[in-house]
Amino acid sequence: MSTEANAVWNECLRVIEQHVNEQSFSTWFKPIQPVKLVGTNLTIQVPSQFFYEWLEDNYVQVLKLAIKTTLGQGGRLEYAVVVDKGNSSNQPYVVSYPQGNQGAKNGKPGPAEEQSTTPFNLPSLNAETLTQSNLNPNYNFNTYIEGDCNRLARSAGFAVATKPGITSFNPLMVYGGVGLGKTHLVQAIGNEIKDGVDNKFVLYVSSEKFVNQFMDSIKDGNVKSFTNFYMQVDVLIIDDIQFLAGKDRTQEMFFHIFNHLHQNKKQIIMTSDCPPRDLKGLEERLLSRFKWGLTADLQMPDFETRVAIIRRKMQSEGIEIPADVVEYLAYTVDTNVRELEGILISLIAYASLDRVEISLELAKTVMKNIIKDIETEVGIDFIQKTVSEYYNIPLEDLKAKTRKKEIVTARQVAMYFSKEFTNHSLKSIGYHFGGRDHSTVIHAVQTVNDIMETDSNFRNSVNELKKKFKMRSY
Numbered sequence: 294m295s296t297e298a299n300a301v302w303n304e305c306l307r308v309i310e311q312h313v314n315e316q317s318f319s320t321w322f323k324p325i326q327p328v329k330l331v332g333t334n335l336t337i338q339v340p341s342q343f344f345y346e347w348l349e350d351n352y353v354q355v356l357k358l359a360i361k362t363t364l365g366q367g368g369r370l371e372y373a374v375v376v377d378k379g380n381s382s383n384q385p386y387v388v389s390y391p392q393g394n395q396g397a398k399n400g401k402p403g404p405a406e407e408q409s410t411t412p413f414n415l416p417s418l419n420a421e422t423l424t425q426s427n428l429n430p431n432y433n434f435n436t437y438i439e440g441d442c443n444r445l446a447r448s449a450g451f452a453v454a455t456k457p458g459i460t461s462f463n464p465l466m467v468y469g470g471v472g473l474g475k476t477h478l479v480q481a482i483g484n485e486i487k488d489g490v491d492n493k494f495v496l497y498v499s500s501e502k503f504v505n506q507f508m509d510s511i512k513d514g515n516v517k518s519f520t521n522f523y524m525q526v527d528v529l530i531i532d533d534i535q536f537l538a539g540k541d542r543t544q545e546m547f548f549h550i551f552n553h554l555h556q557n558k559k560q561i562i563m564t565s566d567c568p569p570r571d572l573k574g575l576e577e578r579l580l581s582r583f584k585w586g587l588t589a590d591l592q593m594p595d596f597e598t599r600v601a602i603i604r605r606k607m608q609s610e611g612i613e614i615p616a617d618v619v620e621y622l623a624y625t626v627d628t629n630v631r632e633l634e635g636i637l638i639s640l641i642a643y644a645s646l647d648r649v650e651i652s653l654e655l656a657k658t659v660m661k662n663i664i665k666d667i668e669t670e671v672g673i674d675f676i677q678k679t680v681s682e683y684y685n686i687p688l689e690d691l692k693a694k695t696r697k698k699e700i701v702t703a704r705q706v707a708m709y710f711s712k713e714f715t716n717h718s719l720k721s722i723g724y725h726f727g728g729r730d731h732s733t734v735i736h737a738v739q740t741v742n743d744i745m746e747t748d749s750n751f752r753n754s755v756n757e758l759k760k761k762f763k764m765r766s767y
């Protein structure tokens with residue numbers, strides 16, 4: 294090792310130290326050996342290909358900053374990688390970059406191309422370029438709206454964030470349908486831990502990336518460094534675990550990493566699109582470990598939570614929208630939160646392109662453009678369908694002669710709304726309900742009004758239905 298290289302690298306380390314936390318510094322920078330300095334080209338030796346890739350993926354900006362500060366604008370960095378080919382003699386050998394195309398990775402220019410031709414030019418450093426955990430800082434508990442739909446998962450997540458590894462929620466498995474906030478929640482846990490005082494090494498990785506890294510490590514003969522790396526983390530967050538289905542070798546590797554982390558009281562957090570019992574193609578021994586901790590689900594947010602999510606989103610965009618638009622969107626989009634956000638973004642885009650205020654009319658136009666077959670008129674058919682679904686009663690029964698109490702009540706409610714929301718005559722309404730006469734409709738309306746006065750459950754259910762119809766009839 295040349296003394297010059299050593300001195301330059303020590304300078305670099307001083308810069309790097311100011312930009313990464315202690316744990317990352319000792320994991321990623323202490324093992325690096327300076328090899329030589331030729332002009333303003335510094336060569337450093339890293340323990341493995343995986344290690345090199347990790348540096349390139351996560352610390353390239355810090356390294357550039359360090360080199361530029363120490364060696365000036367023309368400074369360059371080259372890597373020498375010790376490749377463990379798993380040979381029995383255990384003799385590592387060194388590959389230096391640049392050499393041929395070896396530096397290119399995933400179609401991106403690797404260090405070979407970058408360093409042989411371009412001096413470092415420094416993109417601005419910000420929290421994101423310096424992030425080491427793959428966490429999006431916007432996904433935090435402040436921006437995660439709480440509701441009945443996520444209460445258990447959220448509070449378990451918060452408990453884990455307060456005491457990672459030592460609550461009984463290890464592993465914590467969060468599952469739910471598409472776009473319901475799994476990634477947001479688990480990253481919020483990660484951010485909370487990362488921002489804490491304990492300097493934990495938090496790592497978020499999608500299962501897809503985990504599989505790809507593992508495959509690459511097999512190809513490059515670096516399985517050991519892959520495993521060692523994952524075994525060092527304090528908090529492992531692995532997203533969309535269902536992606537491991539059918540990938541037996543990765544599952545086996547994950548099994549070992551899981552056991553190691555769990556035994557050492559490190560926290561494991563996972564997400565999945567279904568509960569563990571429905572995860573097909575995953576080994577039984579893994580599934581049984583998933584059940585050691587806590588499994589919590591996320592549901593579609595209810596109306597009030599949707600309103601809060603819309604408000605929060607608009608607030609963060611610095612945009613105000615009228616209350617009737619918020620209500621309309623919260624009523625109409627009940628599929629998932631990502632879709633709700635997508636529609637909000639479209640609405641903002643339409644308003645700013647056309648330079649118009651966001652209004653209910655605009656919201657309806659946007660919705661019609663996005664969801665082509667949306668029903669915006671309240672007709673008797675729509676009322677019958679909605680009431681039958683709401684009370685879980687077959688649609689035909691609403692129109693038949695059945696005299697069962699719950700069917701009679703639902704039928705009367707549907708008639709009541711037909712009178713309130715459509716222009717049909719009493720006669721016509723009676724006709725749509727199995728050919729009844731107008732006095733039956735008058736009686737239905739009267740009965741619904743009477744029960745609403747005395748029975749609060751009934752009143753609530755009628756009011757809830759009313760909101761649905763009101764939104765359509767704007």
Ligand SMILES: Nc1ncnc2c1ncn2[C@@H]1O[C@H](COP(=O)(O)OP(=O)(O)OP(=O)(O)O)[C@@H](O)[C@H]1O
Binds near residue numbers: 436439473474477566
């Ligand atoms: N409770 C919530 N409060 C605020 N925003 C939310 C909430 N739930 C979901 N979101 C937002 O909805 C969007 C989709 O959420 P996210 O990506 O976390 O869903 P997911 O369940 O991981 O989806 P996928 O199944 O596609 O992986 C994100 O922008 C997220 O911020």
